[in-house]
Amino acid sequence: MASLLFLFSFLPFRPMETADVVIIGSGIVGSSVAYHLAQQGCTNVLVLEREAHQGKGSTGKSMGGVRAQFATPVNIQMSKYSIDFFAKFDEVVGHPADYRAHGYLFCATNDKHLAYLKGNMERQQTFGVTNVEWISPDDIVKIVPQLRVDDILGGTFCPTDGFVDPHSVMMGFMLNAREQGVRLWLDTEVTGIEVENDRIKTVNTSRGPVSTKTVVNAAGAWAAQIAGMAGAELPVEPLRRQLVPTEPFDQLPQRFPMVIDMSTGFHFRREGKGILLAWNDPKETPGFKTEFDTSFIEKILTHAASRVPVLAEAGVNPRRAWAGLYEMTPDHHAIFGPAPNVAGLYFVNGFSGHGVMHSPASGRVTADLVLKGKSELIDAHQLSVTRFAEGRSLEETAIL
Numbered sequence: 001m002a003s004l005l006f007l008f009s010f011l012p013f014r015p016m017e018t019a020d021v022v023i024i025g026s027g028i029v030g031s032s033v034a035y036h037l038a039q040q041g042c043t044n045v046l047v048l049e050r051e052a053h054q055g056k057g058s059t060g061k062s063m064g065g066v067r068a069q070f071a072t073p074v075n076i077q078m079s080k081y082s083i084d085f086f087a088k089f090d091e092v093v094g095h096p097a098d099y100r101a102h103g104y105l106f107c108a109t110n111d112k113h114l115a116y117l118k119g120n121m122e123r124q125q126t127f128g129v130t131n132v133e134w135i136s137p138d139d140i141v142k143i144v145p146q147l148r149v150d151d152i153l154g155g156t157f158c159p160t161d162g163f164v165d166p167h168s169v170m171m172g173f174m175l176n177a178r179e180q181g182v183r184l185w186l187d188t189e190v191t192g193i194e195v196e197n198d199r200i201k202t203v204n205t206s207r208g209p210v211s212t213k214t215v216v217n218a219a220g221a222w223a224a225q226i227a228g229m230a231g232a233e234l235p236v237e238p239l240r241r242q243l244v245p246t247e248p249f250d251q252l253p254q255r256f257p258m259v260i261d262m263s264t265g266f267h268f269r270r271e272g273k274g275i276l277l278a279w280n281d282p283k284e285t286p287g288f289k290t291e292f293d294t295s296f297i298e299k300i301l302t303h304a305a306s307r308v309p310v311l312a313e314a315g316v317n318p319r320r321a322w323a324g325l326y327e328m329t330p331d332h333h334a335i336f337g338p339a340p341n342v343a344g345l346y347f348v349n350g351f352s353g354h355g356v357m358h359s360p361a362s363g364r365v366t367a368d369l370v371l372k373g374k375s376e377l378i379d380a381h382q383l384s385v386t387r388f389a390e391g392r393s394l395e396e397t398a399i400l
């Protein structure tokens, strides 16, 4: 016994790790929150990531599309802030975002979609997206001559919509945050959250406990599990989304916008030498399914060839196609802000397919809420989790 005590007296004493804010998840959203907290002077921040590298969640699977063409004011406002931010990202953050303002072109084939696009366009202009324009079938053909337009009635085009490199944006946010003092622990799984008197006390991880009063849940499609660890409910469900790149294809222009065929939801853009094909299968059911289903290729190619006949000649290698997870909420809007029953727990979840494009705004709003309790960027209460119980759901119909 005496020799044991002697040994212990020489072991280094390691106090429990502490942080002012713990962010769970280092994808594009957690990284943006870390950056925006640091920008506002809060640098005693620890980001926890269970993977050995950043970007293994949905961020690394994204199509990288950014657009202001949404239906609801709050999504338009978040896009406006975010796209303006992407345009100056390289200068402000000091790392490249690879923002390409190639535009988004929505094409309507019936009167209902036409009226819907016109209504959205007016709302977008009201909220400061002044460059979105109405476009005729003749002008659509000038942009993508290979498009079949015999049933297209018109569309909307916004030239500042476009694409970013999600991995690069995520790394830029995190590298900048780390330069300010934020810590990132990779290979560290959050295994539990201790709550005392309805307040956050400790985050338990595979690397030991971390004492903190504030936790930001940025765990993407896994966010409901994290909320559950603290005894909170979060209506976020994973939904598989699949993308198919073609082999090099030069029968479409080198540069053209994201084109959305509203009759089927099929959309596509250029990705390097090939074309990236996307379509939301309405038969997909919720679950943590990340395997690519090869039967999807025939379905998507049917929609592709119907709208862009030359795409029937595009080669596809199923091994280059991939699947990832959307984090869906019941009203397809993100959930921001404090958990009602656990003081110190904040959500920034449920982007329903828009987490990359809204990452600048969501990081800014979350930093504002954590540090000041409110944000001037948007009325964040609209996006609080309590909206579901209080019957304040929003409905975003411009989902891709």
Ligand SMILES: Cc1cc2nc3c(=O)[nH]c(=O)nc-3n(C[C@H](O)[C@H](O)[C@H](O)COP(=O)(O)OP(=O)(O)OC[C@H]3O[C@@H](n4cnc5c(N)ncnc54)[C@H](O)[C@@H]3O)c2cc1C
Pocket: 024, 025, 026, 027, 028, 029, 030, 031, 048, 049, 050, 051, 054, 055, 056, 057, 058, 059, 060, 061, 062, 063, 064, 065, 066, 188, 189, 190, 191, 218, 219, 220, 221, 222, 241, 242, 243, 323, 324, 325, 326, 327, 349, 351, 352, 353, 354, 355, 356, 357, 358
């Ligand atoms: C195929 C596809 C295409 C998409 N296209 C677009 C698009 O064009 N534009 C757009 O804006 N959005 C798009 N999205 C959506 C976008 O990718 C997501 O909304 C966004 O990446 C969410 O970022 P995140 O940081 O919240 O989540 P993630 O990137 O998933 O990060 C969450 C992180 O939390 C970590 N984590 C989870 N649980 C734990 C735990 N217990 N302990 C520690 N760490 C944990 C995970 O490992 C992960 O790294 C697309 C998504 C998919 C799948």
